[in-house]
Amino acid sequence: MPDRKKPPKTELITSIPFINPTGARLPNGLPIYFMEGGTEDFLKVEMVFFAGSYQQFQPLVAYATANLIRSGSRHKNREEIHELLDFYSAHLQLDAQKDITSVSMFVLNKHLEPALDLMAELIRDPLFPEEELLAFLKNQKQLHLINQKKVQHLARTCFNELVYGESHPYGYKLKVEDFDQVNRDQLLAFHHHWYRPENAFCIVSGKLPDHITQAMAHRFGDDSWLGQDKPVSPFYKMLSTGSRKVHLEVPGAVQSAVRIGKQLVNRTHPSFHKLKITNALFGGYFGSRLMQNIRQDKGFTYGIGSNLVSLLKSGYFFISTQVGTVVTHEAIKEIYKELVALRTVPASDDELETLKNYLSGSFLRSFDGPFAQSERLKELLVFGLDQRHYEDYLTTLKTIKAEEIMLTAADYLHEDSMMEVVAGGQG
Amino acid sequence: MVEFRKHTLSNGLKVIVHRDTTTPMAAVNILYDVGARDEDPDRTGFAHLFEHLMFEGSVNILRYDYHLQHAGGENNAFTTNDITNYYLTLPAQNLETAFWLESDRMLNLAFSEEKLATQKNVVVEEYRQSYLNQPYGDAWLMLRPLAYTEHPYRWATIGQCIDHIYHANLADVKSFFKRFYHPANAILTVAGHVDPDHVFKLAEKWFGEIDAGQGNIRDLPREPSQKEERRQVVERDVPQDQIFMAFHMCARTHPDFFATDLLSDILANGDSARLPAKLVHEQKLFSEVNAYLTGNIDPGLFVITGKPHSHVDARQAEEILWREALTMANEAIGVRELQKVKNKIEATQTFSESNVLAKAMNLSYHELLGDAAMINKQTDAYFSVDASHIKRVAADLFALRNVSVLHYVKKDQPGL
Numbered sequence: 001m002p003d004r005k006k007p008p009k010t011e012l013i014t015s016i017p018f019i020n021p022t023g024a025r026l027p028n029g030l031p032i033y034f035m036e037g038g039t040e041d042f043l044k045v046e047m048v049f050f051a052g053s054y055q056q057f058q059p060l061v062a063y064a065t066a067n068l069i070r071s072g073s074r075h076k077n078r079e080e081i082h083e084l085l086d087f088y089s090a091h092l093q094l095d096a097q098k099d100i101t102s103v104s105m106f107v108l109n110k111h112l113e114p115a116l117d118l119m120a121e122l123i124r125d126p127l128f129p130e131e132e133l134l135a136f137l138k139n140q141k142q143l144h145l146i147n148q149k150k151v152q153h154l155a156r157t158c159f160n161e162l163v164y165g166e167s168h169p170y171g172y173k174l175k176v177e178d179f180d181q182v183n184r185d186q187l188l189a190f191h192h193h194w195y196r197p198e199n200a201f202c203i204v205s206g207k208l209p210d211h212i213t214q215a216m217a218h219r220f221g222d223d224s225w226l227g228q229d230k231p232v233s234p235f236y237k238m239l240s241t242g243s244r245k246v247h248l249e250v251p252g253a254v255q256s257a258v259r260i261g262k263q264l265v266n267r268t269h270p271s272f273h274k275l276k277i278t279n280a281l282f283g284g285y286f287g288s289r290l291m292q293n294i295r296q297d298k299g300f301t302y303g304i305g306s307n308l309v310s311l312l313k314s315g316y317f318f319i320s321t322q323v324g325t326v327v328t329h330e331a332i333k334e335i336y337k338e339l340v341a342l343r344t345v346p347a348s349d350d351e352l353e354t355l356k357n358y359l360s361g362s363f364l365r366s367f368d369g370p371f372a373q374s375e376r377l378k379e380l381l382v383f384g385l386d387q388r389h390y391e392d393y394l395t396t397l398k399t400i401k402a403e404e405i406m407l408t409a410a411d412y413l414h415e416d417s418m419m420e421v422v423a424g425g426q427g
Numbered sequence: 428m429v430e431f432r433k434h435t436l437s438n439g440l441k442v443i444v445h446r447d448t449t450t451p452m453a454a455v456n457i458l459y460d461v462g463a464r465d466e467d468p469d470r471t472g473f474a475h476l477f478e479h480l481m482f483e484g485s486v487n488i489l490r491y492d493y494h495l496q497h498a499g500g501e502n503n504a505f506t507t508n509d510i511t512n513y514y515l516t517l518p519a520q521n522l523e524t525a526f527w528l529e530s531d532r533m534l535n536l537a538f539s540e541e542k543l544a545t546q547k548n549v550v551v552e553e554y555r556q557s558y559l560n561q562p563y564g565d566a567w568l569m570l571r572p573l574a575y576t577e578h579p580y581r582w583a584t585i586g587q588c589i590d591h592i593y594h595a596n597l598a599d600v601k602s603f604f605k606r607f608y609h610p611a612n613a614i615l616t617v618a619g620h621v622d623p624d625h626v627f628k629l630a631e632k633w634f635g636e637i638d639a640g641q642g643n644i645r646d647l648p649r650e651p652s653q654k655e656e657r658r659q660v661v662e663r664d665v666p667q668d669q670i671f672m673a674f675h676m677c678a679r680t681h682p683d684f685f686a687t688d689l690l691s692d693i694l695a696n697g698d699s700a701r702l703p704a705k706l707v708h709e710q711k712l713f714s715e716v717n718a719y720l721t722g723n724i725d726p727g728l729f730v731i732t733g734k735p736h737s738h739v740d741a742r743q744a745e746e747i748l749w750r751e752a753l754t755m756a757n758e759a760i761g762v763r764e765l766q767k768v769k770n771k772i773e774a775t776q777t778f779s780e781s782n783v784l785a786k787a788m789n790l791s792y793h794e795l796l797g798d799a800a801m802i803n804k805q806t807d808a809y810f811s812v813d814a815s816h817i818k819r820v821a822a823d824l825f826a827l828r829n830v831s832v833l834h835y836v837k838k839d840q841p842g843l
Contacts, residue, residue: 001636002527002632002633004486004487004488004527004530004531004534005487007494007497007498007524007527008521008523008524008526008527009523010497010498010499010520010521010524011518011520011521012499013499013518017451037449038449038781039447039449039780039781040777040778040780040781041777042774042777042778042781070698078708079699079704079708079709082697082698082699082704083699083767085697085698085699086696086697086698086699086700086767086770086771087699087763087766087767087770088770089767089770089771089773089774089775091774091778106774106778107774108773108774108777111770135707135708135711138711138714138736139707139714139715142666142667142714142715142734142736143714145666145667146562146665146666146667148666149562149664149665149666150561150562151560252664253560254555254559254560255552255555255556255560285496286492286496287492287493287496295549296545297545298545298548299544299545299546299547299548299549299552300548300552301549301552302549302550302552302553302556302557322552322555322556322560323552324551324552324555353497354493354496354497355496357496357497357498357499358496358497358499358500358501360499361496361498361499361500361501361517361518361521362499362501364451364452364499364518365452365501365516368450368451368452369449369450369781369782371781
């Protein structure tokens with residue numbers, strides 16, 4: 001008979017099995033990193049350009065450029081491109097974010113050669129056919145209109161605008177007219193400026209064939225891909241922030257989306273690791289104070305959480321939930337109570353130990369396998385950091401004390417410094 | 428190739444182990460052979476509500492999540508019309524914690540009125556968040572009872588209505604546990620950096636003493652074959668119409684299943700598939716189209732759906748989708764077109780085998796279907812389907828007497 005009252009012994013994670021990437025530069029200077037690992041015969045090729053909505057002069061241009069590289073190239077039309085991608089089951093992901101655009105492809109090793117040929121052609125020689133652009137914008141406009149019916153979406157976009165200001169690319173809220181103002185020349189110019197080896201890095205992860213360096217150099221390494229002159233990022237002034245509250249009334253909504261938070265530092269800041277841990281205690285996992293209070297104790301919501309987002313030139317903190325309209329007011333009161341408690345009520349030894357164990361397990365999970373590790377490496381490269389960043393995190397996690405968490409909360413997450421958006425019913 | 432070992436305890440619990448030493452983690456999956464299809468028609472949503480209660484403490488362990496987090500683990504669960512599936516991952520050296528936690532909640536739960544009341548509220552909020560407060564979110568609440576008149580697939584896992592959730596009481600919860608949560612009704616799979624012999628020992632130690640429980644004989648009403656077309660129109664505050672066409676298809680273990688799945692891939696898997704290529708990109712009649720299977724064990728639904736642009740009305744949109752569906756039965760399927768969808772299957776299968784949690788889930792699921800070893804025969808089963816088989820399936824499926832059509836249309840709003 002096992003003793004069911006007593007938990008089995010657990011061991012803490014002491015180190016992370018980092019895969020050391022091998023790095024190289026292709027002849028044209030493009031930095032490329034290889035991460036070998038995995039059990040199955042496939043790999044991921046990811047090209048990251050420092051070209052996001054921050055670099056665009058017209059809303060939607062970065063997003064449209066990324067999405068339309070597969071809609072026509074110098075040698076192939078949209079139909080041919082998609083047929084080849086599907087035939088070689090090359091899973092192409094195009095992701096235009098605020099600061100970067102990532103083009104990545106998962107592919108079985110046996111289809112690598114033709115898939116790489118295609119990837120290179122899409123990245124280097126897109127045509128952005130006018131007709132494809134118009135169709136794309138029309139469909140995106142429909143999705144935009146559907147999103148306007150979602151309280152969660154309304155709260156998110158309004159919150160970003162409050163935090164960064166309507167004219168800053170981090171805060172800009174898309175308008176329905178924006179979908180009529182993008183043209184092909186803007187995409188060509190954006191691509192011409194930013195999709196260049198001197199503005200990029202590349203990570204290849206998974207089961208790597210012997211000739212992978214040559215295979216990459218052959219398609220992405222030549223000088224003719226270099227730009228004429230180095231492009232300069234536009235500069236935007238960020239809105240200075242104060243605390244503000246906004247209520248967006250949505251008739252007929254049975255739930256309200258709540259978003260509370262503020263502008264904050266990004267992962268290059270010395271306090272970032274402490275903030276990350278403080279945030280986890282507050283709302284970063286199922287055992288967090290927010291989740292335990294507002295879902296598990298009160299039953300106000302299906303889920304609630306908080307997070308830290310790192311952007312290249314800034315960062316922000318936010319709490320997000322959807323709650324029944326009748327309990328919206330009460331739920332918000334509880335959120336502020338927890339913010340106060342975060343800087344006044346120390347975590348008990350038990351609460352802190354559980355948090356630390358959970359976070360170290362979750363850290364280990366985030367390094368599980370070559371594809372997860374390539375994501376971690378990408379984070380470092382985007383912010384100009386190295387592996388010490390993650391080692392420092394583990395050290396902070398091991399040594400942090402309850403008082404430091406309270407001090408961090410008092411310094412950065414004071415309840416009076418928050419922006420608040422509620423989209424939904426008044427209740 | 429996913430290698431595994433299998434062992435059944437004397438109380439009927441099936442245990443499957445897959446070893447993968449390239450990861451420091453272990454994944455543990457417990458599938459209970461109970462889903463929304465096993466519910467009383469007057470108490471729908473119960474299997475899913477019960478899933479929530481499984482995290483609210485067991486007979487010896489008050490806080491499931493707390494102890495798992497303490498061991499560096501993470502977990503979740505989902506309920507479908509067929510199964511309730513619980514899964515977790517944790518650093519492999521802490522594997523025994525998972526056995527301690529999972530066996531205790533199979534042994535018995537710490538039921539309480541208070542926890543039931545809270546989780547009812549949480550589920551009602553989930554209902555609102557996912558079904559009521561989303562554009563198009565309630566479509567399946569209407570489509571299911573249109574397509575099914577007898578079989579319990581006629582209600583959604585979340586429940587037919589919010590009232591059913593409010594009416595759940597503690598006596599129902601206890602009898603549900605007794606009936607479905609016992610070793611012979613579960614499949615436990617462990618995948619990751621583990622030693623199979625050690626896993627079998629742990630299984631015996633923690634689960635071996637749990638009573639076998641009564642067997643559960645499933646006797647669900649059969650859905651009578653449909654005789655004529657069924658239609659429904661609803662108006663909602665949405666920016667765009669959406670058409671749903673649901674056709675009755677075969678069961679998961681039927682020989683036609685793989686051909687049916689490939690049929691949906693030819694129609695809609697990937698941008699070069701027929702529906703998106705033609706209707707979205709070439710003719711620009713729709714902004715989105717899709718074709719998919721509901722993925723059930725009993726005979727499920729083959730769904731074709733699309734959101735037409737505003738110059739195409741719902742009636743025309745439906746005709747266009749019909750026309751495309753019928754070409755599958757009447758015109759040739761290209762050799763390369765068929766090879767393409769098979770290549771996609773192969774890739775998807777390979778990608779999923781790079782993840783221990785996905786492997787653990789799939790092993791459990793295939794064991795439920797009859798044999799865990801089927802996990803390694805899926806790709807071959809798809810590759811052996813030929814074009815004539817797909818055409819025959821299409822001809823059977825796409826008939827007026829086999830369809831339920833829902834027009835989910837935009838409410839007229841003058842001035843908007």
